[in-house]
Amino acid sequence: MLDHTPKECIERKSLVINPAKTCQPLGATYAALGIHRCLPHSHGSQGCQMYFRSHLNRHFREPVEAATSSFTEGAAVFGGGSNLKAALKNIFAIYEPDIVAISTTCLSETIGEDIPTYILQAQVPEGKYVIHANTPSYQGSHITGFSNMTKGMVKYLSAAGGKSNGKINVLPGFVNPGDMREIKRILRSMKADYIMFPDTSGVLDAPLTGEYHIFPEGGTKIKDIIDSGNSLGTLALGHFASTDSAQELKKKCKVPYQALTTPIGITATDDFLMAIAEFSGQPVSAELEEERGQVIDIMADLHQHYYGKEVALFGDPDMLTGLTQFLLELGMKPKYILTGTPGDLFEKEVNQMLSQAGTQAKVKSAGDLFTLHQWIKQDPVDLIIGNTYGKYIARAEDIPLVRFGFPIMDRGVHSYMPVVGYKGAMRLIEMISNTLLDRVDRDTADEDMELIM
Amino acid sequence: MKTNRLPQEAPKIFIEERKRSVLVKGGDNAAALNCDEDSLAGSVSQRACVYCGARVVLNPITDAVHLVHGPVGCASFTMDIRGSLSSGTELYRNSFSTDLSEEDVIFGGEKKLAAAIDLLVARHHPKVVFVYSTCIIGVIGDDLQAVCKAASQRNNVDVIAVESSGFMGNKAAGYRAACNVLLKAMEPQDGSLVKSKPKAINFFGEFNVAGERWIVHNYLEQMGVELNVVLTGDARYEDLKRTTHAALNIVQCAGSMNYLANKMQELYDIPFIQISFVGVGDTVDTLRKIAEALADPDITAKTEALIERELAGITPALEQYRKRLTGKKAAVYVGGGFKAISLIRQFKELGIEIVVIGTQTGMKEEYQRMATLVNDGTVILDDTNPAELTGFMMELQADLLVGGTKERGIAYKIGRGFIDHNHARQHALIGFEGAINFAKEVADTICSPVWKYIPQIGGEKHG
Known part of the structure; x- marks a missing residue:
C-alpha cells in the first residue's frame, strides 16, 4: 500500500525521504521539561512550538506546555528582541514558572539573534531564572538539541562552591521518563547520593489526579543543577546526548566525568553499575545482582527463539549503540543500523562493537528511512526494531516490528516502562521474543501449531 | 460526590x-x-503557522509530491499526520525534504532544491510538485519562484511554489496561500468550459479524513447530483483543472476555503453556499440547500427520499x-x-x-x-x-x-x-x-x- 521505495539504490545528496530525525529545538524542549517548574520557550515562529508540543504529546500522551515568541514579519526583519522581552514578562506574570528555558529556531539563528543580551535586558523577577541554548534546526538533530539544552543548564546554573556534596551527577540522555525512574531506582539501590538532570519523570508520566497543573511535581530542582558543580563526578549516558554537557561541567566546575554507553543490556548496565560503585565507594547491591542473574536466566530460557535472527534497527544514536551491544549479547545479528542524526562517531562506535563481536553490518549516520527500506528490500531481515515510522516498512515487507525509541505514536505505555538496566533488558527480551513467536504462531500451518514453545 | x-x-x-x-x-x-x-507573545497558544495551514489544505492531493524546502523539522513533523485517505496513490504520504544544512544556509539552497525536484520527478513521475517555503527560505535569499519555474520547464511538469514561510502570519494565512495555488491550478485552459455541468457541484473544505468525502459522495449520487471536484480530500491534480465546470460550490470548512469560494464567484460567477455535514440537523439542512440551489424537481424529490430513508435508519440508535x-x-x-x-x-x-x-x-x-x-x-x-x-x-x-x-x-x-x-x-x-x-x-x-x-x-x- 505505502510502498514507493524501489529496490535499486539511487545517488541522492539533495533530498531526504522519510526522515529518521527531527530538528534541534524539539530535543531542547524535551530537555527543558526535565527541570522542575520550567516553561520551555521557542524563540521563533508560532508553528514551531505547536509542532514540538504535538509531537511530544503524541509520544507521551501527556499535556506539553511551552511558549513561543510568535515571530511575525516585523520580527524577522528587525529582530525578535522585543517579542522575547514581552514574552518573558508575560510568561512570569501569567504562568509563574521558576525558570524559562529558551531554544532558538532556524529563523532566529539565521537572522543572528543575540539571546544572552535579550535576557540581560528582560525583566526577570527576583529569584527566577532564564537560560538558553542555541539550537539551529539546520545542524544535527533533536538529539543535538537535547544535548545543547542540557549543556545550557550547566553553563547557566551549575556552580562550584568549593565543598564536595558527596553526590554523583547522572546525565541520562534522551530517554523516556520510565528509563529515568529506573536509573534513579538503580542509584538508590546502590545507596548512591545523586543529582540527575534533566529528569522528565513526574512531568511527562505524571499521575491523573483530576487536577491540571501546568507544572507537575517532577523535574530536577534548580538548586540541584546548581549543586551539580560540587559533585564527586558525572556519569554521562550516551555520547550524543550527554558527553558535551559532562565536558562543560568539567571545564566549568572541575567535576570529572565518565562517558558511558546508554545502559541497555548486560554489559552497558554492568559498566554503569561499576562506575557508580567507583564514584560512591559502595558495592553493587544484592538486589541488582539478583536482577542480573534473572536476566541471564531469561536469556538461557529463550535464546533459541531469537538466536541468529537478523535485525534492522533505526532511531537515535545513543539508544542504537546500547541496543546493538545488547543484540550481540543475545546472539542476534544486527544487520542494518541507521540513525538520522549526523556524526561519524556513531559509525565508529558501532563498527567497533561489531568487530569485537566478530561480525559486521551496514551502519549509517545521517540516513533516512528510504535508505533503510532499500537495504531491506535488497536483502530482508527477520525483525525491525525502531519507532512508529517503522510500521510502513514493516507492512510493506511483512516483517515484524518491535517499537523502541522515539517517537512511538501508535501504541501506549512505552514511556512508563524502562529499556535501561536489567529490568529494561528483561522487557526488551520479552518484546523481541514475543514478537518473533507471535509471527511463528501466525505463519505456522494448522498441523504444526504448538502449544508449548 | x-x-x-x-x-x-x-x-x-x-x-x-x-x-x-x-x-x-x-x-x-x-x-x-x-x-x-x-497571539500574545509568550502565551501557550494552541495555534500554528502559515506552513501548517498551507500543508493541511494541499496535503490531501494524493498524486502530488509535497516537497518541504528547509531544515528537516517542518517535514518530519508533518510526515503523514493528517488522516486524509486516498482511493489511489499513496505518494502524498511520503515526507520529502531538502534538509537544509548550515552550508546551505550560508551559500543558499537553490541548487539543492533544483536537484531534489529533478530527482523526484525522474523517480515518481508526479502530476505536480508542490514546493513549500519554510521560515528561512526568503531570509537566506532563495528565489523559490524562479527555481520552481525553471524546474517546471526543465522537467515538463507543474512545479508550484507554495509561499508558506511560517512567520508571515498564522494558519489562516497558510490557508490563503494554498487557495491561491488552487486558484492558479484551476485557471481554464483553451477549450475548458466554465459552468458546463448544471447538475454538478464542487465540495470545498473537505479533506476526506476517515473517508468522509466518500460518505457525502454516496448521498449526492442518490440525489442525482454529480460531485465534480472535492478540495482537497482524495483529490488528484488533474481534477483541479475542471473545478470551474461546476454550477455550484458548497463550502464546509469556511476558515480554509471561503476565500476560494469568494474568488470563484468573482472570477467565474459560480455561486457558493456555506454548508456543514456535522450533525443530523445540519446534514439534513445541507442536503436540502443543495437541492434548492440546483432547482431541479427530480433532485428535490430524490433528496427528500434520501433524508427520509437515512433518518429512519439512524433515529432508533440515536434515541438510545x-x-x-x-x-x-x-x-x-x-x-x-x-x-x-x-x-x-x-x-x-x-x-x-x-x-x-x-x-x-x-x-x-x-x-x-x-x-x-x-x-x-x-x-x-x-x-x-x-x-x-x-x-x-x-x-x-x-x-x-x-x-x-x-x-x-x-x-x-x-x-x-x-x-x-x-x-x-x-x-x-x-x-x-x-x-x-x-x-x-x-x-x-x-x-x-x-x-x-x-x-x-x-x-x-x-x-
Missing part, C-alpha cells in the same frame, strides 16, 4: 490581556470578542444514545468556526448542553453566530490556553472536551472525556453515519469507568 473545585490557576482564568478574548454569554463583557489577531447522554455538558475547542457552530446543534441533538466553546482561528461573524446559539452563561473564547480552558471546564462542570491532539491530555488530566474532531480522528464524523459514530464516541468516553477511579472528582482512592 462531584465537587466544584476550581484549579489553582482559577484566579488567573481571566488574565488582564485575555479579557477581550473571552466572552460570557449574558454577562457584562458583551463587547465584541477580539479574534483573528496575533440520547437517553444515555441527556443532561451531560460539553466543551468544544476546535480549529475553525464552522465545526464549532455545527457542534452546538449536534450536541443539542444528543441532549447535551455546551458550556464552553472556542476556536483557534474563528472569525467575528462565526463568534456572533455561536453567541446566538448557546445558552446564557456559556463561555466563548478565542485562541485559548490550557489553564484558561481547564479552568472554565472545571468551573462549568463539562463532562467532555472536543478538540485536537494538544487538548487531549489536558482534558484527561482533569478527569473529563475527550473526542478528537481533528485530523487524527479514527472514525468518520460527518453525515448520518458520522452522527452515529460521534454519539458512540461521546458515550464511550463519558461512560468509561476510568473516571470513577479519580479521587478528586468523586472516585474512591482505594476502592
Whole structure:
C-alpha cells in the first residue's frame, strides 16, 4: 500500500525521504521539561512550538506546555528582541514558572539573534531564572538539541562552591521518563547520593489526579543543577546526548566525568553499575545482582527463539549503540543500523562493537528511512526494531516490528516502562521474543501449531 | 460526590490581556470578542503557522509530491499526520525534504532544491510538485519562484511554489496561500468550459479524513447530483483543472476555503453556499440547500427520499444514545468556526448542553453566530490556553472536551472525556453515519469507568 521505495539504490545528496530525525529545538524542549517548574520557550515562529508540543504529546500522551515568541514579519526583519522581552514578562506574570528555558529556531539563528543580551535586558523577577541554548534546526538533530539544552543548564546554573556534596551527577540522555525512574531506582539501590538532570519523570508520566497543573511535581530542582558543580563526578549516558554537557561541567566546575554507553543490556548496565560503585565507594547491591542473574536466566530460557535472527534497527544514536551491544549479547545479528542524526562517531562506535563481536553490518549516520527500506528490500531481515515510522516498512515487507525509541505514536505505555538496566533488558527480551513467536504462531500451518514453545 | 473545585490557576482564568478574548454569554463583557489577531507573545497558544495551514489544505492531493524546502523539522513533523485517505496513490504520504544544512544556509539552497525536484520527478513521475517555503527560505535569499519555474520547464511538469514561510502570519494565512495555488491550478485552459455541468457541484473544505468525502459522495449520487471536484480530500491534480465546470460550490470548512469560494464567484460567477455535514440537523439542512440551489424537481424529490430513508435508519440508535447522554455538558475547542457552530446543534441533538466553546482561528461573524446559539452563561473564547480552558471546564462542570491532539491530555488530566474532531480522528464524523459514530464516541468516553477511579472528582482512592 505505502510502498514507493524501489529496490535499486539511487545517488541522492539533495533530498531526504522519510526522515529518521527531527530538528534541534524539539530535543531542547524535551530537555527543558526535565527541570522542575520550567516553561520551555521557542524563540521563533508560532508553528514551531505547536509542532514540538504535538509531537511530544503524541509520544507521551501527556499535556506539553511551552511558549513561543510568535515571530511575525516585523520580527524577522528587525529582530525578535522585543517579542522575547514581552514574552518573558508575560510568561512570569501569567504562568509563574521558576525558570524559562529558551531554544532558538532556524529563523532566529539565521537572522543572528543575540539571546544572552535579550535576557540581560528582560525583566526577570527576583529569584527566577532564564537560560538558553542555541539550537539551529539546520545542524544535527533533536538529539543535538537535547544535548545543547542540557549543556545550557550547566553553563547557566551549575556552580562550584568549593565543598564536595558527596553526590554523583547522572546525565541520562534522551530517554523516556520510565528509563529515568529506573536509573534513579538503580542509584538508590546502590545507596548512591545523586543529582540527575534533566529528569522528565513526574512531568511527562505524571499521575491523573483530576487536577491540571501546568507544572507537575517532577523535574530536577534548580538548586540541584546548581549543586551539580560540587559533585564527586558525572556519569554521562550516551555520547550524543550527554558527553558535551559532562565536558562543560568539567571545564566549568572541575567535576570529572565518565562517558558511558546508554545502559541497555548486560554489559552497558554492568559498566554503569561499576562506575557508580567507583564514584560512591559502595558495592553493587544484592538486589541488582539478583536482577542480573534473572536476566541471564531469561536469556538461557529463550535464546533459541531469537538466536541468529537478523535485525534492522533505526532511531537515535545513543539508544542504537546500547541496543546493538545488547543484540550481540543475545546472539542476534544486527544487520542494518541507521540513525538520522549526523556524526561519524556513531559509525565508529558501532563498527567497533561489531568487530569485537566478530561480525559486521551496514551502519549509517545521517540516513533516512528510504535508505533503510532499500537495504531491506535488497536483502530482508527477520525483525525491525525502531519507532512508529517503522510500521510502513514493516507492512510493506511483512516483517515484524518491535517499537523502541522515539517517537512511538501508535501504541501506549512505552514511556512508563524502562529499556535501561536489567529490568529494561528483561522487557526488551520479552518484546523481541514475543514478537518473533507471535509471527511463528501466525505463519505456522494448522498441523504444526504448538502449544508449548 | 462531584465537587466544584476550581484549579489553582482559577484566579488567573481571566488574565488582564485575555479579557477581550473571552466572552460570557449574558454577562457584562458583551463587547465584541477580539479574534483573528496575533497571539500574545509568550502565551501557550494552541495555534500554528502559515506552513501548517498551507500543508493541511494541499496535503490531501494524493498524486502530488509535497516537497518541504528547509531544515528537516517542518517535514518530519508533518510526515503523514493528517488522516486524509486516498482511493489511489499513496505518494502524498511520503515526507520529502531538502534538509537544509548550515552550508546551505550560508551559500543558499537553490541548487539543492533544483536537484531534489529533478530527482523526484525522474523517480515518481508526479502530476505536480508542490514546493513549500519554510521560515528561512526568503531570509537566506532563495528565489523559490524562479527555481520552481525553471524546474517546471526543465522537467515538463507543474512545479508550484507554495509561499508558506511560517512567520508571515498564522494558519489562516497558510490557508490563503494554498487557495491561491488552487486558484492558479484551476485557471481554464483553451477549450475548458466554465459552468458546463448544471447538475454538478464542487465540495470545498473537505479533506476526506476517515473517508468522509466518500460518505457525502454516496448521498449526492442518490440525489442525482454529480460531485465534480472535492478540495482537497482524495483529490488528484488533474481534477483541479475542471473545478470551474461546476454550477455550484458548497463550502464546509469556511476558515480554509471561503476565500476560494469568494474568488470563484468573482472570477467565474459560480455561486457558493456555506454548508456543514456535522450533525443530523445540519446534514439534513445541507442536503436540502443543495437541492434548492440546483432547482431541479427530480433532485428535490430524490433528496427528500434520501433524508427520509437515512433518518429512519439512524433515529432508533440515536434515541438510545440520547437517553444515555441527556443532561451531560460539553466543551468544544476546535480549529475553525464552522465545526464549532455545527457542534452546538449536534450536541443539542444528543441532549447535551455546551458550556464552553472556542476556536483557534474563528472569525467575528462565526463568534456572533455561536453567541446566538448557546445558552446564557456559556463561555466563548478565542485562541485559548490550557489553564484558561481547564479552568472554565472545571468551573462549568463539562463532562467532555472536543478538540485536537494538544487538548487531549489536558482534558484527561482533569478527569473529563475527550473526542478528537481533528485530523487524527479514527472514525468518520460527518453525515448520518458520522452522527452515529460521534454519539458512540461521546458515550464511550463519558461512560468509561476510568473516571470513577479519580479521587478528586468523586472516585474512591482505594476502592
